[in-house]
Amino acid sequence: MREVAIVSFAQSRHARRDLRNEVEILLPVVQEAVQRSGVERPFDFTCSGSTDFLQGQPFAFVLALDAAGAWPPIAESHVEMDGAWALYEAWVKIQTGQAETALVYSFGKSSPGDLPEVLSRQLDPYVVAPLWPDSVSLAALQARAWLEKSGRSERDLAAVAARSRRDAKGNPHATVAGDFAIDDLLDAPYLASPLRKHDCAPISDGAAALVLVAGDRARQVCERPAWIRGIDHRADLHALGARDLTRSASTRIAGEKAGVARRPVDVAELHAPFTHQEYILREALGLAEDTQINPSGGALAANPMMVAGLIRIGEAARRIHDGSARRTVAHATSGPCLQQNLVCVLEGE
Amino acid sequence: MAERCAVIGIGQTHHTARRDDVSIAGLVREAAERALADAGLDWGDIDAVVLGKAPDMFEGVMMPELYLADALGAAGKPLLRVHTAGSVGGSTAVVAANLIQAGLHERVLTVAFEKQSESNAMWALTVKTPLQSAVVAGAGGYFAPLIRSYMQRSGAPEDTGIRVALKDRSNANKNPYAHLREPDLSFETVANSPMLWDPIRFHETCPSSDGACALVLSSERAATGGAHPPAWIHATAMRSEPTQFAGQEKVNPRAGQECAQEVYAKAGITDPRREIDCAEIYVPFSWFEPMWLENLGFAPVGSGWKMTYEGATAPDGDLPVNMSGGVLSSNPIGASGMLRFAEAAMQVRGQAGAHQVDGARTALGHAYGGGSQFFSMWIVRSERP
Amino acid sequence: MSDAERKPVRSIQTPMRLTYHYTAGIATSRFLHGIAEGRILGQRCPVCTKVYVPPRGSCPRCAVATEEEVHVSDRGTILTFAIVRVPSENLDVPLPFACVHVLLDGADVPFFSVVQGCPLDEVRIGMRVAAAWVEPDRLAPTLQSIRWFEPTGEPDVPFDQLREHL
């Protein structure tokens, strides 16, 4: 495989409701990532991730191209998926030898709609979606199954929320941050038992962008490039009754293919929009106790849809860039109850 | 550096206004199973799946690759979902080919579909928000003014579009999968059909179809041994430009010109009109044939209509265009681009039956989308690169 | 009853209703407030100096933010048009109508609207038109404040002068 590194990363401040349009949110983020990369436009390839249903208008990604710098025309593609998969497509393009540099971005503005309701449109349109099961309720089914099987408690879930929010105090992009006592969290009412508000990721509007560069050119433009040493993604069955919700088989396969276990992991940024999912993911990836999980606060601190996965990769790269970690793992998820998962292993030199 | 990639299996559904005999999952499986059968493979032989379709609001299913993972045998495998507006069927095939070319997989299944009957595409394209007034009626309303610009600039005879429609619909009569099959269509019928978005007549417009298309792509190692010879992918290219900006050339977009230049250069083509044996290009409204002939460098600017007029694009012309009947005869939007790519591959495999161009060895597949701003293309040949 | 006797289920109705609260964005909000005052506001690109209307806060050509606000005339020239004769659920206008790209005086990108006030067969490229606003007391921050465009009677702009905008 060709050596490819993330050389820069930028993200917006993820507000609960951003009054700017998607281009107004995205443009400064793209500019910042490009400027920090030290790479001159045009990029050999550009790829983005987003989904129309958040805004309720078709072709959301088409206007977002205004922010990408698409004149003169560019080699460009788009996935109707989290930006983490846009990064994957760009990485593949570099592997084919058709590109040396790539710009990857994604944006998501969830605030116009009712997100848990909107996400119910992802389900089987004939027999499940007509029942309108919202995303929080489905996650609660998974959480209940996992609690029963693992013997853990709602207190363990709240501990994840408290740690994530505390860590997010150091993250200027976070939607939710602060010190919360676990007992206070457990006093809150259920949204969908066993999940309370703190167990669920906040709703955020936001964008992120990063730049990929191949080989020695990455060393020229970046002091400490974050090398992609392994990347893989896998899907699970969609039908919730057809898979074991307490485990993530697809994460396990992707983690093995990406080589997570080959060496110790300093930091893991896991895309777990619900507290119990962090435990499921840790197990699937076989992460050791001393691996620091989500120092950014994770998706529980800021969860712009279609962006939060790409942010995990960007945050994991940032730890390499600033020299605070030597080997990091990033994970992104998509679909109900962790249906689809991507794992990326990053290393410094 | 890049691995060679070939098309070893092609499948499509019968395209029609309403496939109410199958669900969305049934529709994509029908195309996928035909592609697997054509390749002599089974579901277990597939390493990864790439799905493409146009806006999710067309069927009202958000990110339908999630729901379709089960039907597409994607559990435990990588699954990607591409969306680049109308060009998506082409772009999806390009992304799938890249997975092979990158050396990541041996066999990739790629599928594109649209089931327009399950929702209302005109509604989805004309969503009304308080921030804009709805004056553009669907795709026809958007593209008709561009066609009028072309007519004024080129001075093309007014019946050029009618001739394109007649040719494509007559080609469709030879394609058992085509949606519109109208053996009795005459010049007068097309000319007298109602103006929908003047200057676009009813018979110069694509239908609204349910349908899917699937391809099995493989590495060189896995390309031999099938019932049919492979179609070798010699070049792929994608280009995009913004939707609207000052000084933009909308009739002959630069993104399309540069995409064509790139795909020809990669395939070693210097004289496309002479070196390409046939082309499947994305023509949803008849007048786009002469417009794209110019954009693709087959004719000088302002004279694409002459190729149509002189019969150069007819099945017995020197550059047959849209042998399958094209988008004008079948338009499952998300699949339409992949159908163009598939037809190009069928031609160089000698697999196109009654619409086969004799001796086709090099073919172009073309797709475009958005406001004439997203382009994807490939060149396939019977010979290995 | 055996499967052979059962009729296949060919269609089910699953109505879907989602409510969205749209935000216009910063630049478009300013534009809509201008419309509520009967003025058309564009934005000029600091790099290529082209004027965008309605503004979206950036120049897609240069990929930079646009901030300088400029007044754009409510008169302009028809760049191209189509006569729409097919119904579409969301259309605001009764059929048939002329959908036009109008290049407003002082702007560099066409504005999509509708022409009324003359027979449809008189609508042509190069024709001069002006916005027909709703009554002043009905002006609001919405594009519906411009009912349509209508001919001004000024002489046509020759096609050659419009070439760079087509």
Ligand SMILES: [Zn+2]
């Ligand atoms: Zn500019």
